[in-house]
Structure formats: C-alpha cells, structure tokens
Amino acid sequence: MKELKRIAVFCGSNSGNDQAYKLAAQDLGKALCKANISLVYGGANVGLMGAIANAVLTNDGEAIGVIPRELLGVEIVHKHLSELFVVHSMQERKAMIASMADAYILMPGGSGSLDEFFEIFTWLQLGFHKKPCGILNIKGYFDDMLKFLDNAVKEGFMRPEHTAAILVADDPKHLLTNLQNHEPVLPEKWIRA
Numbered sequence: 001m002k003e004l005k006r007i008a009v010f011c012g013s014n015s016g017n018d019q020a021y022k023l024a025a026q027d028l029g030k031a032l033c034k035a036n037i038s039l040v041y042g043g044a045n046v047g048l049m050g051a052i053a054n055a056v057l058t059n060d061g062e063a064i065g066v067i068p069r070e071l072l073g074v075e076i077v078h079k080h081l082s083e084l085f086v087v088h089s090m091q092e093r094k095a096m097i098a099s100m101a102d103a104y105i106l107m108p109g110g111s112g113s114l115d116e117f118f119e120i121f122t123w124l125q126l127g128f129h130k131k132p133c134g135i136l137n138i139k140g141y142f143d144d145m146l147k148f149l150d151n152a153v154k155e156g157f158m159r160p161e162h163t164a165a166i167l168v169a170d171d172p173k174h175l176l177t178n179l180q181n182h183e184p185v186l187p188e189k190w191i192r193a
Contacts, residue, residue, distance in 0.1 A: 002132075002180050006064070007032060008040040008101035010116040011048040012109030013076065021108050022051045024138040028107070028172035029055025035176055038082075040100045042093065042116075043067030045078035048107055053078050066096045094119060103132040103179045108141040125162050125189045132179045134167040142168070161187055 015022045025048040032039055039056045042049055043065025056063040062082040069086050071077065077084070087093050094116055098104075106117035121133050135142050146168065152158040165184040169175035 004102040006038040010113040011107035013047040025051035026055040031172040033059035033061035038062035044076045106135045132182045
C-alpha cells in the first residue's frame with residue numbers, strides 16, 4: 001500500500017443542487033483524516049471546497065490552501081486553515097498544489113475543477129509524474145465525461161491505458177484505498193497510425 005501524505009482535491013466553489021455533493025465532500029474529508037492524509041486544495045471557504053476543508057479541520061486533520069492574491073478581496077478565503085499560501089496567479093496555484101500532493105481527486109465542480117484535474121492528468125500521460133489520479137463520481141455526475149473519454153479512445157485520440165489510469169469510485173473510502181494501492185504505469189502518450 002502506497003503511503004499518501006497529502007491529496008489534492010479539486011471541487012466546486014458552489015455546493016450544487018443536491019445535498020449529496022456536500023455530504024460526499026464531508027465524507028471525503030473525514031476519510032482523509034482517518035487515513036492520516038492531509039488535504040491540499042484551493043483555499044476557499046465556500047461550496048464543496050469549504051465543506052471538505054471544514055470536515056478535515058473538525059476531525060483534527062490538516063487542511064492546506066493555495067489561493068491567488070486576487071481572490072483574497074472576494075472574501076472567499078478560508079481563515080482557519082492549517083496553512084494558507086497566497087500566490088500571484090492561477091498557474092502558480094496549480095503548480096504549487098501539484099507539487100505538494102501525492103495524489104489527486106476530482107469531485108463535482110465546474111470548469112475550474114475540470115481544468116485543474118485535466119492539467120494534472122495530462123502531465124501523467126506525458127510522464128511528468130506518476131501520482132495516482134481519481135474521480136469521486138457522486139450521483140453519476142461524471143458519467144457523460146467518462147463516456148467522452150471512452151469515445152476519445154475509440155476514435156484514436158487517447159490510449160485505453162491512459163483512461164484506465166483514472167480511478168473512479170462513488171465512495172470516498174473506496175477511492176482512497178484504490179489510490180493507495182495504485183501505481184500508474186503508462187505507455188507514451190502518442191499513438192502511431
């Protein structure tokens with residue numbers, strides 16, 4: 001079993017229309033604490049971001065935030081984190097989160113969450129890291145996106161080994177166990193015709 005000390009979670013700054021999303025964020029936060037894994041995330045106190053951070057902090061875990069300076073004035077920054085890094089840009093934020101984490105999880109969210117996760121996943125495909133990537137697929141939120149990725153394989157734009165490297169589960173504990181037991185081994189990204 002691989003020791004994961006810190007996991008980056010990319011998730012919505014909104015909570016969504018179903019309470020199940022917030023409950024899943026809270027459950028993931030508790031599961032991280034039980035496994036003695038620190039949370040690394042975007043540093044906000046709103047939406048699923050706030051829910052997971054609060055769950056970690058309430059359960060005596062470590063929550064590390066990384067937030068761009070421009071968002072400080074919007075008053076969404078979590079003021080009670082274990083540690084908060086203020087950076088100059090979104091690119092710097094993503095780079096810092098990527099370097100601090102031993103694995104990555106995508107939870108329901110919007111374009112920002114997708115951007116963060118798929119940049120990390122692209123780096124995995126390119127061999128820039130070998131850290132596990134997972135998706136917490138609450139209520140089938142990512143089903144259509146996963147079908148898109150299957151279609152990308154079918155149409156010859158991705159290798160099946162790459163999409164198989166994304167671990168998908170609908171339960172936080174199950175996903176954490178899979179991440180701890182998984183070491184991605186991928187061929188090069190390019191497909192030769």
